[in-house]
Every structure is written in structure tokens, then in C-alpha cells.
Amino acid sequence: xxxxxxxxxxxxxxxxxxxxxxxxxxxxxxxxxxxxxxxxxxxxxxxxxxxxxxxxxxxxxxxxxxxxxxxxxxxxxxxxxxxxxxxxxxxxxxxxxxxxxxxxxxxxxxxxxxxxxxxxxxxxxxxxxxxxxxxxxxxxxxxxxxxxxxxxxxxxxxxxx
Amino acid sequence: xxxxxxxxxxxxxxxxxxxxxxxxxxxxxxxxxxxxxxxxxxxxxxxxxxxxxxxxxxxxxxxxxxxxxxxxxxxxxxxxxxxxxxxxxxxxxxxxxxxxxxxxxxxxxxxxxxxxxxxxxxxxxxxxxxxxxxxxxxxxxxxxxxxxxxxxxxxxxxxxxxxxxxxxxxxxxxxxxxxxxxxxxxxxxxxxxxxxxxxxxxxxxxxxxxxxxxxxxxxxxxxxxxxxxxxxxxxxxxxxxxxxxxxxxxxxxxxxxxxxxxxxxxxxxxxxxxxxxxxxxxxxxxxxxxxxxxxxxxxxxxxxxxxxxxxxxxxxxxxxxxxxxxxxxxxxxxxxxxxxxxxxxxxxxxxxxxxx
Numbered sequence: 001x002x003x004x005x006x007x008x009x010x011x012x013x014x015x016x017x018x019x020x021x022x023x024x025x026x027x028x029x030x031x032x033x034x035x036x037x038x039x040x041x042x043x044x045x046x047x048x049x050x051x052x053x054x055x056x057x058x059x060x061x062x063x064x065x066x067x068x069x070x071x072x073x074x075x076x077x078x079x080x081x082x083x084x085x086x087x088x089x090x091x092x093x094x095x096x097x098x099x100x101x102x103x104x105x106x107x108x109x110x111x112x113x114x115x116x117x118x119x120x121x122x123x124x125x126x127x128x129x130x131x132x133x134x135x136x137x138x139x140x141x142x143x144x145x146x147x148x149x150x151x152x153x154x155x156x157x158x159x160x161x
Numbered sequence: 162x163x164x165x166x167x168x169x170x171x172x173x174x175x176x177x178x179x180x181x182x183x184x185x186x187x188x189x190x191x192x193x194x195x196x197x198x199x200x201x202x203x204x205x206x207x208x209x210x211x212x213x214x215x216x217x218x219x220x221x222x223x224x225x226x227x228x229x230x231x232x233x234x235x236x237x238x239x240x241x242x243x244x245x246x247x248x249x250x251x252x253x254x255x256x257x258x259x260x261x262x263x264x265x266x267x268x269x270x271x272x273x274x275x276x277x278x279x280x281x282x283x284x285x286x287x288x289x290x291x292x293x294x295x296x297x298x299x300x301x302x303x304x305x306x307x308x309x310x311x312x313x314x315x316x317x318x319x320x321x322x323x324x325x326x327x328x329x330x331x332x333x334x335x336x337x338x339x340x341x342x343x344x345x346x347x348x349x350x351x352x353x354x355x356x357x358x359x360x361x362x363x364x365x366x367x368x369x370x371x372x373x374x375x376x377x378x379x380x381x382x383x384x385x386x387x388x389x390x391x392x393x394x395x396x397x398x399x400x401x402x403x404x405x406x407x408x409x410x411x412x413x414x415x416x417x418x419x420x421x422x423x424x425x426x427x428x429x430x431x432x433x434x435x436x437x438x439x440x441x442x443x444x445x446x447x448x449x450x451x452x453x454x455x456x457x458x459x460x461x462x463x464x465x466x467x468x469x470x471x472x473x474x475x476x477x478x479x480x481x482x483x484x485x486x487x488x489x490x491x492x493x494x495x496x497x498x499x500x501x502x503x504x505x506x507x508x509x510x511x512x513x514x515x516x517x
Contacts, residue, residue, distance in 0.1 A: 052330075052332055072201070073201040073202075073205055075205060083204065084330060085202065085204045085205075085284070085329045085330055086202060086329055086330075086331065087201055087202060087205040088200070088201040088202050088205065089196060089198065089202070089319035089321075089327045092321050092324055092327050092334075093321075099324075099331060100323075102331060103324065103331060103334065103392060106331060106332055106390070106392075107334075107335065107390040107391065107392040107393050108366075108390065108393060109390075109392055109393025109394075110323065110324065110392065110393070111323055111392075111393060112321075112323065112324055112325025112326075112334075112335045112336070112392055112393070113393065113394065113395055114325060114335060114336040114338075114394070114395045114396045115336070115395075115396060116320075117313060117318055117320040117326065119198065119313075119317040119318060119320065120313075120314050120315070120317060132209075132213065133199060133200075136200075136201070136206075136207055136209065136210050139207060140201070140205075140207070
């Protein structure tokens with residue numbers, strides 16, 4: 001079916017207009033529907049993340065004095081700009097001042113005032129091997145071509161093993 | 162094939178239409194995003210790390226008192242149609258089920274019990290969620306708060322003194338809390354007030370999405386309204402605020418329905434009965450068609466134009482007429498045209514037996 005207004009586009013929206021007690025039915029294409037201010041599926045569900053990614057792109061230069069790379073996951077601000085996801089919890093400390101600005105823009109605030117959390121003591125937790133963690137870091141360092149760091153981690157691993 | 166009857170409530174107690182305003186608000190969901198210390202966040206973690214996370218939390222789950230008879234489902238080991246089934250049932254996100262452009266991650270799992278679930282290796286290591294029927298924010302939060310406190314004593318969460326609970330995406334940091342209500346707003350759509358209402362939501366720090374969350378389309382006049390910010394306000398403030406705004410939206414919807422009946426009564430009545438007639442007799446229904454007609458019938462039930470049809474039946478029709486659910490009933494994967502025929506038959510038979 002073609003659009004009742006432009007007679008060109010394919011009608012995908014059925015619009016029921018109510019004026020006084022009269023009602024009329026219009027079959028509209030996506031474009032004409034949007035021009036009449038009708039919320040279409042295209043205009044209605046814009047993923048929020050796009051706005052967020054745009055914010056990071058436009059407004060997130062590296063702050064002075066911040067390391068270029070997170071020492072735990074080897075993530076960089078460039079990785080973050082590309083994906084909108086941080087690599088690990090330590091990234092929040094590594095890129096603290098850049099993130100503080102970003103959080104203010106996104107949330108209007110950078111300070112958590114909700115529930116506080118105290119982690120259980122390590123003795124209460126199941127043991128996680130330090131060597132396993134180092135091996136993960138080693139693999140990530142090699143993948144991101146951080147060979148000097150990889151050598152350091154390898155030495156530490158040898159020390160443990 | 163995945164046997165949903167193994168879940169304590171079949172994963173469907175949230176459809177029972179027991180909550181407040183159940184004809185307008187289908188369900189309330191609250192989720193908390195949490196990450197474990199000592200690992201990279203899920204998107205950056207290696208397969209081995211994600212499997213160790215799963216092992217670590219699995220042990221913790223087994224000793225939880227706030228979840229009874231939980232069942233752990235390894236999502237990464239399921240066939241694609243079973244992953245879709247869990248997603249259609251609102252038990253796992255699109256991302257966890259590997260239904261986005263990314264394949265399912267090694268170590269993706271979900272721990273399910275009556276009205277609560279914990280997704281493992283979603284965008285964050287843990288996504289705790291409570292899903293309730295109707296408009297039920299305090300109850301849903303009570304459940305999830307207890308679960309969070311207990312679990313946080315068994316595994317160490319990543320928490321920052323200033324930024325709060327740390328998450329892979331900074332839009333979730335702080336409380337990690339996202340509360341959302343799935344709400345049916347045909348009155349506001351028909352009176353064309355919906356644009357104003359949705360724009361208003363965004364001005365007051367809330368957001369809306371389609372039925373299946375981020376990036377999903379709005380079909381059948383079903384919207385998900387949720388808080389947008391997670392940092393700088395307490396959990397209680399975020400929830401109170403959402404409750405106040407949703408109450409206001411419900412009032413606007415009720416007012417719009419009164420206007421429709423007053424100004425265009427017979428036209429609306431005709432349109433809604435036609436929707437009912439189509440569902441009652443059609444031999445092939447696409448998903449969008451079914452959703453739109455179900456929206457009409459739901460409105461008719463809300464306006465008391467159609468009686469003898471329960472909101473529970475309407476909720477069930479919404480969920481069980483989806484592709485993977487139809488395939489599950491038929492015992493095999495269906496093509497789109499087969500699904501359209503199966504859908505029409507399922508809707509017809511359900512309406513024949515469950516409406517007076």
C-alpha cells in the first residue's frame with residue numbers, strides 16, 4: 001500500500017486521527033509519519049548508548065598526569081572511546097579525573113550517595129590463585145603488544161612458581 | 162530442548178497479573194549491576210576468567226538463603242532457540258543470550274528462582290534482577306536488596322569510595338540500579354499525547370525503551386520506563402522518584418482513555434472489537450499484528466468493553482505467542498510463515514477456552 005500523503009513511500013503506519021467526533025484513518029510512510037510528529041518505531045526507540053558514546057567522543061580528552069594505560073587490564077582511553085566500556089575496576093582509578101568529568105555530564109553528579117559496601121575479609125573468601133590472575137594479565141599484555149610489561153609479569157610468575 | 166518446567170515457577174510467575182494496576186502495568190523489574198574484584202570486566206575478560214567467575218559465584222549461589230530452589234542454566238551451552246526462549250520469557254537479556262551482533266560468551270549463565278534471577282557474565286559479572294507482576298517497586302526492591310547483601314558477603318564486589326559500585330559502562334555506576342516498569346499506553350498513543358509524555362520523561366531524568374530493553378522497538382503500545390541516572394542519588398530516592406512519575410503517567414493514560422470513550426466512543430469500540438474478532442478468527446498472524454491487536458483487546462478489557470477475559474490470559478498471550486515459545490510448543494524450530502500459522506492457532510484456541 002502506498003502512503004496517503006506523498007503517494008510514493010510504502011505505507012507502514014496506520015494513523016487514526018480524532019478531530020471532534022470525526023475520525024479518519026491515514027496510511028503513512030515512515031517519513032510522512034515522522035513529519036506529522038507521529039512517534040514511529042524508528043523515532044521512538046533510539047538506543048541511549050549512542051548519545052552516551054557521542055558524549056565520550058566529543059568531551060573526553062585525557063586529563064593531565066593520567067597514565068596512558070591501565071596496569072591491570074592494559075585498557076586505554078582510546079579503547080573506552082571506541083566501545084563505551086571500561087576494561088576493569090582499576091580503570092576507574094587509572095582514568096579517575098577524566099571519568100569524574102564524564103560522570104558529572106552523564107549523571108549530573110560524580111559522588112555515590114547510595115548504599116556503602118564493605119567487602120568481606122579475604123580470609124572469609126574462597127582462595128583465588130595469584131598465579132592465575134598473573135597469567136590472565138600476561139595474556140592480555142601480549143595481546144595488546146605490551147611486551148615490556150609482559151616480561152615483568154612473566155618474571156613475577158616465575159617467582160611464584 | 163530446554164525444559165522450563167524445571168524452574169521453580171516455570172519462569173512465568175511475573176505474568177500472573179497480581180500486582181497493582183495490572184491491566185496497565187504488566188511488570189516491574191529491578192536490577193543491580195555488580196562486578197567481582199580481581200577480574201577484568203566481562204567484555205574484556207578472557208574465556209578462562211569468565212569460567213572462573215562462574216565457578217566462584219556458583220559456589221556462593223549454592224549457599225544463598227534468600228534464594229530457594231535456584232537453578233543454574235549454562236546459557237552458553239544452550240541451542241540458539243532455547244536462548245531466544247529465555248529472552249522472550251524476560252529471564253535473560255539479549256546480550257547474555259548472544260542475540261545481539263556478538264555471539265554468546267563462554268561462561269554466560271543465569272541462576273533462576275521464583276521471581277528473581279542472577280545473570281552471570283553479562284556486560285557486568287553479575288546482574289541481579291527481580292521481576293514482579295504489575296506495579297510493585299517496593300516488593301521487587303526488597304527481594305533484590307536482601308539477595309545483594311547476602312551475595313556481597315560471599316564474593317567481593319568492586320566498589321569505589323567516590324563512584325560506588327563499579328560497572329563496565331559508566332552509565333550504570335554508583336548504585337548500579339535500574340528499575341523499570343513495562344507499561345501499556347494505548348490511550349496516550351491514540352490521543353497523540355504520547356510524544357509529550359515521553360519527552361517529559363527525558364526531561365526529568367527518566368528514559369523509555371521498547372518491550373525488550375535497550376535498542377528494542379516499541380510495538381503494541383508497550384513501553385518500558387526506567388531511571389536513566391544511577392549515580393548521585395540513593396536507591397530509595399531513585400525508586401521513589403520513578404514511582405511518582407509512573408503514577409502520573411498512569412493517571413494521564415486513564416484520562417486519555419476517558420477522553421477517547423467520551424469523544425469517539427463508537428469508533429473506539431468498533432476498532433477494539435475488530436481487533437478481538439481478528440484474533441479470535443485469523444488463520445495467520447505476524448508478531449507485530451498479534452501485538453497490535455492484543456494491545457487493542459487489552460485496552461477493551463481495561464475499558465470494560467470486553468468482559469470475561471482475564472489480564473493473566475492477555476499477559477500469557479503476549480509472551481507465549483512469540484517465535485521461540487511457539488517452536489517450543491510444537492517441538493521444533495519454525496519458519497516465519499509456520500510461526501504465523503501456529504501463532505494464529507494458539508491465540509484462537511486460548512481465546513476460545515479462556516474467554517467467556
